[in-house]
Amino acid sequence: xxxxxxxxxxxxxxxxxxxxxxxxxxxxxxxxxxxxxxxxxxxxxxxxxxxxxxxxxxxxxxxxxxxxxxxxxxxxxxxxxxxxxxxxxxxxxxxxxxxxxxxxxxxxxxxxxxxxxxxxxxxxxxxxxxxxxxxxxxxxxxxxxxxxxxxxxxxxxxxxxxxxxxxxxxxxxxxxxxxxxxxxxxxxxxxxxxxxxxxxxxxxxxxxxxxxxxxxxxxxxxxxxxxxxxxxxxxxxxxxxxxxxxxxxxxxxxxxxxxxxxxxxxxxxxxxxxxxxxxxxxxxxxxxxxxxxxxxxxxxxxxxxxxxxxxxxxxxxxxxxxxxxxxxxxxxxxxxxxxxxxxxxxxxxxxxxxxxxxxxxxxxxxxxxxxxxxxxxxxxxxxxxxxxxxxxxxxxxxxxxxxxxxxxxxxxxxxxxxxxxxxxxxxxxxxxxxxxxxxxxxxxxxxxxxxxxxxxxxxxxxxxxxxxxxxxxxxxxxxxxxxxxxxxxxxxxxxxxxxxxxxxxxxxxxxxxxxxxxxxxxxxxxxxxxxxxxxxxxxxxxxxxxxxxxxxxxxxxxxxxxxxxxxxxxxxxxxxxxxxxxxxxxxxxxxxxxxxxxxxxxxxxxxxxxxxxxxxxxxxxxxxxxxxxxxxxxxxxxxxxxxxxxxxxxxxxxxxxxxxxxxxxxxxxxxxxxxxxxxxxxxxxxxxxxxxxxxxxxxxxxxxxxxxxxxxxxxxxxxxxxxxxxxx
Ligand code: ADP
Ligand code: MG
Numbered sequence: 242x243x244x245x246x247x248x249x250x251x252x253x254x255x256x257x258x259x260x261x262x263x264x265x266x267x268x269x270x271x272x273x274x275x276x277x278x279x280x281x282x283x284x285x286x287x288x289x290x291x292x293x294x295x296x297x298x299x300x301x302x303x304x305x306x307x308x309x310x311x312x313x314x315x316x317x318x319x320x321x322x323x324x325x326x327x328x329x330x331x332x333x334x335x336x337x338x339x340x341x342x343x344x345x346x347x348x349x350x351x352x353x354x355x356x357x358x359x360x361x362x363x364x365x366x367x368x369x370x371x372x373x374x375x376x377x378x379x380x381x382x383x384x385x386x387x388x389x390x391x392x393x394x395x396x397x398x399x400x401x402x403x404x405x406x407x408x409x410x411x412x413x414x415x416x417x418x419x420x421x422x423x424x425x426x427x428x429x430x431x432x433x434x435x436x437x438x439x440x441x442x443x444x445x446x447x448x449x450x451x452x453x454x455x456x457x458x459x460x461x462x463x464x465x466x467x468x469x470x471x472x473x474x475x476x477x478x479x480x481x482x483x484x485x486x487x488x489x490x491x492x493x494x495x496x497x498x499x500x501x502x503x504x505x506x507x508x509x510x511x512x513x514x515x516x517x518x519x520x521x522x523x524x525x526x527x528x529x530x531x532x533x534x535x536x537x538x539x540x541x542x543x544x545x546x547x548x549x550x551x552x553x554x555x556x557x558x559x560x561x562x563x564x565x566x567x568x569x570x571x572x573x574x575x576x577x578x579x580x581x582x583x584x585x586x587x588x589x590x591x592x593x594x595x596x597x598x599x600x601x602x603x604x605x606x607x608x609x610x611x612x613x614x615x616x617x618x619x620x621x622x623x624x625x626x627x628x629x630x631x632x633x634x635x636x637x638x639x640x641x642x643x644x645x646x647x648x649x650x651x652x653x654x655x656x657x658x659x660x661x662x663x664x665x666x667x668x669x670x671x672x673x674x675x676x677x678x679x680x681x682x683x684x685x686x687x688x689x690x691x692x693x694x695x696x697x698x699x700x701x702x703x704x705x706x707x708x709x710x711x712x713x714x715x716x717x718x719x720x721x722x723x724x725x726x727x728x729x730x731x732x733x734x735x736x737x738x739x740x741x742x743x744x745x746x747x748x749x750x751x752x753x754x755x756x757x758x759x760x761x762x763x764x765x766x767x768x769x770x771x772x773x774x775x776x777x778x779x780x781x782x783x784x785x786x787x788x789x790x791x792x793x794x795x796x797x798x799x800x801x802x803x804x805x806x807x808x809x810x811x812x813x814x815x816x817x818x819x820x821x822x823x824x825x826x827x828x829x830x831x832x833x834x835x836x837x838x839x840x841x842x843x844x845x846x847x848x849x850x851x852x853x854x855x856x857x858x859x860x861x862x863x864x865x866x867x868x869x870x871x872x873x874x875x876x877x878x879x880x881x882x883x884x885x886x887x888x889x890x891x892x893x894x895x896x897x898x899x900x901x902x903x904x905x906x907x908x909x910x911x912x913x914x915x916x917x918x919x920x921x922x923x924x925x926x927x928x929x930x931x932x933x934x935x936x937x938x939x940x941x942x943x944x945x946x947x948x949x950x951x952x953x954x955x956x957x958x959x960x961x962x963x964x965x966x967x968x969x
Contacts, residue, residue, distance in 0.1 A: 308360030376828030453538030
């Protein structure tokens with residue numbers, strides 16, 4: 242039998258001899274292919290450099306003359322490094338990155354070859370955007386989209402192409418990508434947080450969000466994966482019996498990295514460093530064949546770009562090592578899926594982490610202010626925050642095998658809970674000198690010590706405070722970080738604006754001191770946030786009941802969860818902050834709903850196809866062998882053959898039973914799909930796919946997996962879990 246599965250298994254042995262050519266020398270390599278601040282400084286005159294630095298800091302417009310200068314500098318830098326093409330690089334709502342390469346080469350008026358790349362090519366391109374999802378924003382009569390240079394994220398060279406990070410908007414200025422709203426949210430957050438930070442330090446001029454993501458992924462042999470249409474088409478296994486050995490022994494986590502995987506990682510790190518992605522940590526994850534990579538945190542826009550870039554180059558590099566990278570949130574059932582923890586904090590232009598306690602009580606009051614207001618924001622918009630991370634694939638991960646539940650709650654740890662309890666006792670109005678001293682010395686004065694060991698061992702909390710940052714753990718491995726970060730930035734901005742208004746209101750009373758006013762507001766907030774604070778076992782029945790009682794909204798349906806984007810309070814918040822217009826929000830929900838439906842449609846078709854064209858024929862083939870065997874036994878033994886063929890007869894019957902069940906399941910699923918496909922309304926259609934189509938996946942799979950255990954291993958066409966997960 243020359244199936245792809247066996248060919249792959251045979252070649253695995255040969256594959257193992259991988260060398261390790263990519264040795265990292267971080268200092269020499271870092272950002273070699275990035276046109277960063279240093280490169281700008283080297284190639285521009287002082288005046289131009291000052292002008293661009295100021296524009297980046299303030300987010301102000303760049304003149305055409307300056308753009309021309311920068312374009313010229315960028316081009317000579319890129320040409321000297323061997324680049325032949327340039328592209329605007331952007332992040333459309335497909336979830337992948339997009340690029341359209343243009344050669345530097347052009348023809349002059351008299352048809353001689355020249356090189357052309359000036360300010361206008363740098364600043365704007367108009368890629369034909371009609372094939373990118375827009376959720377109805379772009380009418381067909383105006384298919385043009387514009388990509389416009391984002392000077393806050395430096396250009397880089399990948400391969401032989403100069404890539405210029407850009408936003409992507411419609412002819413009418415509406416966002417068609419993830420970067421545009423992220424930049425808008427950063428600017429709203431900057432303004433709101435700077436105003437509040439000024440209570441504590443008048444010199445604060447700018448606040449920006451920092452993001453450090455932790456990317457989980459699976460690495461499996463490419464040739465083995467080729468035997469699985471489900472992996473190729475959907476990025477996950479739609480069937481496959483669990484391996485006898487899974488992650489029970491915990492022997493993979495932090496274990497020594499397999500040699501072949503290490504060679505891949507070394508090349509990935511080498512390329513990442515060259516591109517300025519400050520990768521730092523790598524290790525085996527909990528599930529077999531699962532790994533994690535984490536960089537040093539950066540300003541959120543840059544960090545989002547770096548993650549999108551990483552996902553792109555990961556798959557390309559994996560190919561060279563005959564691996565397939567699985568970025569799907571739940572490629573295998575029964576073992577952990579992959580998430581992407583988003584570590585988020587706030588940093589000032591003076592270098593202060595606002596979620597890190599300082600040395601003085603005032604610093605710690607600042608810490609408490611940002612800490613508590615963030616939690617208030619999460620409570621105000623818990624379902625919106627969830628909407629930013631749900632998808633067909635993350636739906637399979639959330640709430641299973643250690644992943645957080647799709648109910649947003651906040652973990653802060655025992656000690657900080659105690660601090661909040663004490664603060665809640667503060668009396669209303671102006672504090673007495675005794676009360677103040679007590680508070681400063683015994684409550685907030687102790688924060689830095691207690692935070693030293695504030696880690697959350699209960700990894701199932703979706704949103705946890707971990708010492709000097711919040712860690713949003715419900716984010717899926719494939720998700721573009723801009724989605725959750727845009728929401729988080731916005732809700733915190735909104736809350737900080739509200740907070741400042743209230744504090745300023747208190748301060749109208751001339752007797753009220755600033756710290757008293759802040760204490761008063763924080764005390765009220767502490768009472769409020771009790772609803773979202775949860776430290777216990779997220780998986781217990783009791784929590785799910787309690788969460789409902791608290792008014793939190795558990796839902797396991799992505800189409801349902803997405804509606805939070807267009808709830809009146811979300812629309813109003815995003816509008817006030819200038820992050821999304823109502824039309825943009827509706828468009829995004831459309832795109833996500835369509836993506837959900839299409840994903841389930843493809844999965845359903847693929848599942849039906851494999852079940853009917855791979856599994857059933859294989860089962861029949863084996864059943865025929867059994868039938869021949871029974872016939873042979875009858876020939877030998879005559880009337881008493883049944884005593885010898887008992888097991889075989891049982892097997893024959895069981896195989897028939899499973900085949901019948903698979904057929905019924907596939908037929909019913911096809912009917913359900915046909916019905917769902919007639920629905921016009923996007924939300925109703927996605928709901929039908931969730932409630933009426935998806936339900937067949939498990940039962941069809943169940944019978945296929947049973948057959949996997951019955952049928953002769955040597956004719957089974959699909960690589961098995963044990964082979965995908967444990968082949969080295
Ligand atoms: P863990 O136990 O989750 O691995 P680490 O301390 O190693 O915790 O940090 C994990 C991630 O948190 C890293 O990607 C790191 O860059 C990021 N991180 C650390 N400090 C901050 C911060 N102030 N803002 C944003 N991310 C941060
Ligand atoms: Mg983490």
